[in-house]
Amino acid sequence: MGTKDGAPAGKRGPYAKSKQRREDIVNAAYGVFAARGYRGGSLQDVADKVGMSQTSLLHYFPSKSELLLAVLERRDSVSGDGRPRDPEDSFVDAVIRQARFNETVPGVIELYTVLCAESITDNHPGRGYFTERYERLRRSYSRAFTALAGEGRLRPGVDPERAAASLVALWDGIQTQWLLAPESIDMAGCLRDYLELLVLPDHLAGAAGAVSSGPSR
Structure with a gap:
């Protein structure tokens, strides 16, 4: 139902402001958790970065764990969650392209690395996220290697799983080294070297597009 002047009814202004406020909080938490970890970064730290009280922050995110999950979702949106962007990419090409992209978003990699390491500790709210994520990565890559084996392109004796x-x-280890010394580590080059030990050269026409599942990073 519209208003008298034809504009839709409802509190669009306050809603938009609230949505922007939530985004500001998540972005602030993103920086705090990347720098100090989930344990070390407090809600007060986040509130200070946004310029609001902790009580006001809790209006948008009632708990620190809820804020962490929002930050992890933000991380996935920035990285694309590793879904293949070009269906014509081979699996190896998709891995290398994702690694190159990751080099353009060091803050994302730093956040991921810090929170992933922390998630192995007792009662960490991100543990389920990272456990599921690793399971999904292994399944995705295993399917890709199995498909390559079916094409006769996986070297004999290589177990897909x-x-x-x-x-x-x-990939995780190389990323950590790259964060510490980006000028000394060729992340994509290291990954390509590993994959070339496992995958035979593309000698069949159209084989590069045969693998539909790309890297999930």
């Missing part, structure tokens, strides 16, 4: 777990471990 173990290769998938190793790729996850290598």
